Amino acid sequence: MTITNKRDKVVQTALELIAEHGFHAAPMSMVANRSGVAVGTIYRYFENKDVLINEIYREVEAKLYHVLLEGYATENPFRERFLHLGTALLRYFIENPLDFRYLEQFHNSPYGVTFRRGKILGKKEGGNVFRDLFEDGVSQQIIKDLPLLILFALAFGPLLDVARDHILGFITLDDLLITRTIEACWDGIRR
Amino acid sequence: MTITNKRDKVVQTALELIAEHGFHAAPMSMVANRSGVAVGTIYRYFENKDVLINEIYREVEAKLYHVLLEGYATENPFRERFLHLGTALLRYFIENPLDFRYLEQFHNSPYGVTFRRGKILGKKEGGNVFRDLFEDGVSQQIIKDLPLLILFALAFGPLLDVARDHILGFITLDDLLITRTIEACWDGIRR
Amino acid sequence: MTITNKRDKVVQTALELIAEHGFHAAPMSMVANRSGVAVGTIYRYFENKDVLINEIYREVEAKLYHVLLEGYATENPFRERFLHLGTALLRYFIENPLDFRYLEQFHNSPYGVTFRRGKILGKKEGGNVFRDLFEDGVSQQIIKDLPLLILFALAFGPLLDVARDHILGFITLDDLLITRTIEACWDGIRR
Amino acid sequence: MTITNKRDKVVQTALELIAEHGFHAAPMSMVANRSGVAVGTIYRYFENKDVLINEIYREVEAKLYHVLLEGYATENPFRERFLHLGTALLRYFIENPLDFRYLEQFHNSPYGVTFRRGKILGKKEGGNVFRDLFEDGVSQQIIKDLPLLILFALAFGPLLDVARDHILGFITLDDLLITRTIEACWDGIRR
DNA sequence: GATGAATGAGCGTTCATTCAT
DNA sequence: CATGAATGAACGCTCATTCAT
Numbered sequence: 001m002t003i004t005n006k007r008d009k010v011v012q013t014a015l016e017l018i019a020e021h022g023f024h025a026a027p028m029s030m031v032a033n034r035s036g037v038a039v040g041t042i043y044r045y046f047e048n049k050d051v052l053i054n055e056i057y058r059e060v061e062a063k064l065y066h067v068l069l070e071g072y073a074t075e076n077p078f079r080e081r082f083l084h085l086g087t088a089l090l091r092y093f094i095e096n097p098l099d100f101r102y103l104e105q106f107h108n109s110p111y112g113v114t115f116r117r118g119k120i121l122g123k124k125e126g127g128n129v130f131r132d133l134f135e136d137g138v139s140q141q142i143i144k145d146l147p148l149l150i151l152f153a154l155a156f157g158p159l160l161d162v163a164r165d166h167i168l169g170f171i172t173l174d175d176l177l178i179t180r181t182i183e184a185c186w187d188g189i190r191r
Numbered sequence: 192m193t194i195t196n197k198r199d200k201v202v203q204t205a206l207e208l209i210a211e212h213g214f215h216a217a218p219m220s221m222v223a224n225r226s227g228v229a230v231g232t233i234y235r236y237f238e239n240k241d242v243l244i245n246e247i248y249r250e251v252e253a254k255l256y257h258v259l260l261e262g263y264a265t266e267n268p269f270r271e272r273f274l275h276l277g278t279a280l281l282r283y284f285i286e287n288p289l290d291f292r293y294l295e296q297f298h299n300s301p302y303g304v305t306f307r308r309g310k311i312l313g314k315k316e317g318g319n320v321f322r323d324l325f326e327d328g329v330s331q332q333i334i335k336d337l338p339l340l341i342l343f344a345l346a347f348g349p350l351l352d353v354a355r356d357h358i359l360g361f362i363t364l365d366d367l368l369i370t371r372t373i374e375a376c377w378d379g380i381r382r
Numbered sequence: 383m384t385i386t387n388k389r390d391k392v393v394q395t396a397l398e399l400i401a402e403h404g405f406h407a408a409p410m411s412m413v414a415n416r417s418g419v420a421v422g423t424i425y426r427y428f429e430n431k432d433v434l435i436n437e438i439y440r441e442v443e444a445k446l447y448h449v450l451l452e453g454y455a456t457e458n459p460f461r462e463r464f465l466h467l468g469t470a471l472l473r474y475f476i477e478n479p480l481d482f483r484y485l486e487q488f489h490n491s492p493y494g495v496t497f498r499r500g501k502i503l504g505k506k507e508g509g510n511v512f513r514d515l516f517e518d519g520v521s522q523q524i525i526k527d528l529p530l531l532i533l534f535a536l537a538f539g540p541l542l543d544v545a546r547d548h549i550l551g552f553i554t555l556d557d558l559l560i561t562r563t564i565e566a567c568w569d570g571i572r573r
Numbered sequence: 574m575t576i577t578n579k580r581d582k583v584v585q586t587a588l589e590l591i592a593e594h595g596f597h598a599a600p601m602s603m604v605a606n607r608s609g610v611a612v613g614t615i616y617r618y619f620e621n622k623d624v625l626i627n628e629i630y631r632e633v634e635a636k637l638y639h640v641l642l643e644g645y646a647t648e649n650p651f652r653e654r655f656l657h658l659g660t661a662l663l664r665y666f667i668e669n670p671l672d673f674r675y676l677e678q679f680h681n682s683p684y685g686v687t688f689r690r691g692k693i694l695g696k697k698e699g700g701n702v703f704r705d706l707f708e709d710g711v712s713q714q715i716i717k718d719l720p721l722l723i724l725f726a727l728a729f730g731p732l733l734d735v736a737r738d739h740i741l742g743f744i745t746l747d748d749l750l751i752t753r754t755i756e757a758c759w760d761g762i763r764r
Numbered sequence: 765g766a767t768g769a770a771t772g773a774g775c776g777t778t779c780a781t782t783c784a785t
Numbered sequence: 786c787a788t789g790a791a792t793g794a795a796c797g798c799t800c801a802t803t804c805a806t
Binding site for chain 1: 212213215216295296299300301335337338340341343344345348349350351352353356361362368371372375376378379380381
Binding site for chain 3: 768769770771772
């Protein structure tokens with residue numbers, strides 16, 4: 001699936017460059033070069049570098065949410081829904097390390113500061129899923145009665161750490177390890 | 192406690208600038224200006240910007256380890272030791288938000304790449320404490336039999352997230368919340 | 383013949399600045415200014431200052447060799463060939479004092495160290511002419527049997543000195559003086 | 574003969590540094606360091622760097638003249654006097670390569686521009702020797718009737734070139750070669 | 765639409781010089 | 786006399802952005 005669309009080629013190239021080496025290592029001229037596009041062309045599609053960076057973020061986030069919600073059934077029992085999301089999240093990052101790295105770069109930068117509030121959970125559609133899930137769990141007295149953000153931290157914080165360690169090659173996650181890790185997170189939040 | 196020593200003033204200023212706005216937003220000239228020092232003076236104490244940045248890291252890390260180990264008794268039961276470290280860690284970050292932010296900037300940058308492996312846990316004295324603790328816990332069959340890095344992620348990942356949320360003002364941690372959060376982490380790792 | 387090409391304007395400006403005042407007195411910003419070009423523009427054409435300096439050298443050398451070889455006939459008798467080269471060399475420097483000064487600055491600097499070996503004589507086409515000529519002269523027993531470098535020194539050293547004195551205004555070389563000087567050099571090398 | 578005098582230690586160190594690597598490679602702080610002296614101390618003895626550099630020049634020149642005039646007898650025949658000076662000059666440079674290199678650096682720099690006029694020959698005592706010698710030779714019709722500077726170039730230009738080649742290791746001068754080179758210079762100037 | 769040459773503010777770093785001790 | 790910490794102008798170079806073609 002080669003990208004012919006220039007705009008998308010730019011997005012992809014910038015994503016790779018930034019994910020691998022940070023914002024510093026992705027001058028517009030280099031993005032242009034590797035995209036097979038002229039510098040000026042990038043500015044046709046994105047007003048400036050900030051806009052490009054934010055746009056990439058939005059696209060990655062959208063892709064991620066899309067995958068997370070695939071096969072997610074609101075009517076399933078809480079535990080099942082939690083395991084689904086946790087597993088999908090971890091798998092997505094393992095399979096898309098560039099996206100994971102980009103998200104990390106983004107969050108840990110002036111760009112991401114405004115978004116930080118809810119990390120994986122946002123404000124949009126995707127966000128509500130997490131929020132709904134955990135509010136549901138709390139009111140059903142299945143999980144601990146703690147502020148949402150703390151529940152998120154307990155549930156997903158370890159997953160992100162573990163994804164990073166895997167991507168950096170410090171550990172190797174297999175199916176069993178993934179399952180056991182997510183169940184440990186479950187132990188952390190359940191009553 | 193105003194700093195009179197120029198070297199330390201530079202360290203403090205750079206720490207603040209970087210913690211708040213990132214490495215980009217801390218040009219040497221600005222560090223100099225805000226330190227009330229000439230640019231050249233910085234270079235008397237630090238060979239270059241990289242050295243300055245690494246030195247700040249080392250100092251923050253040392254301060255943190257010192258606090259963590261205060262009152263830490265190897266002979267105490269596992270759970271007690273774990274709670275001690277978790278609580279000390281979280282409190283330290285809440286009380287030293289600049290240090291927390293600096294550590295985050297550092298780890299999430301080319302500088303920190305080499306250190307990333309063990310986040311809070313390192314190689315030195317401090318690091319062994321964490322490693323020793325968890326290996327102890329595993330062999331005593333008190334905590335889950337998982338790779339160390341996963342245990343670390345479960346135990347401390349949420350604490351860092353929660354510290355960040357507090358520092359950014361999204362939640363307010365009080366003693367009760369701190370205790371409950373750390374106990375939730377405990378639930379995550381214990382058998 | 384005004385230069386419209388920016389690259390060449392930069393080369394010319396840098397040549398002048400360096401020839402007249404040395405490498406120190408030719409900061410890139412000044413070269414840019416006097417070229418009517420922005421600093422960044424220079425770096426489109428030359429990777430860095432070193433490259434610019436070496437490139438100028440190459441161009442001057444090429445121009446010089448070209449002139450020297452104009453009308454040079456390998457089949458002529460030795461003495462005639464020698465007089466041709468000596469005269470062409472001296473005349474070139476008198477007519478292109480900036481080139482002369484540049485070559486001097488270059489040779490007398492870290493840049494030129496690697497080239498020093500053969501001063502006027504090089505490795506390329508031009509260089510072989512000198513080498514061939516003198517080896518020919520030695521084997522024909524027309525000139526003294528001395529190491530090539532000493533022959534070069536005897537033959538061309540005085541010409542360079544004399545060119546310098548002329549350019550600096552300490553003497554004024556006319557056709558007669560040029561001829562007599564070169565013939566004196568001839569006396570120095572001939573058997 | 575270790576130098577205890579601080580002023581002289583500075584002169585010696587600066588001479589070495591500059592001779593070997595050029596003015597660039599001899600920051601005052603480095604000169605101070607290697608001299609075992611504080612930066613400020615240098616400024617006690619030399620108003621500024623320029624003064625230091627000119628002072629070193631003066632000392633080297635004086636040492637050189639002293640050696641040249643050793644055993645120089647005005648009453649000797651012209652040829653003998655010429656050979657004496659040429660030999661002494663060449664030998665001095667071979668034995669004091671640092672002095673040679675310093676002199677070259679100096680002459681080929683803004684500092685030396687004002688002195689260039691007479692290269693080896695100056696204005697002072699030493700200078701008169703050369704001037705007197707050649708004016709004598711011309712009026713006695715022993716050497717060619719050419720401007721003094723041209724005679725100097727013919728007589729000493731090759732010697733300097735040859736000294737440089739020796740110092741840089743491109744040739745190795747022995748007694749025979751020295752003699753033959755100087756006699757070739759003699760051939761260049763004699764009638 | 766697309767191009768890429770051109771721009772220049774801004775960065776990290778060096779080093780001659782000063783001056784309080 | 787001697788010290789060396791402190792200064793800050795100046796340098797080489799980068800890169801986001803513009804605009805004539």
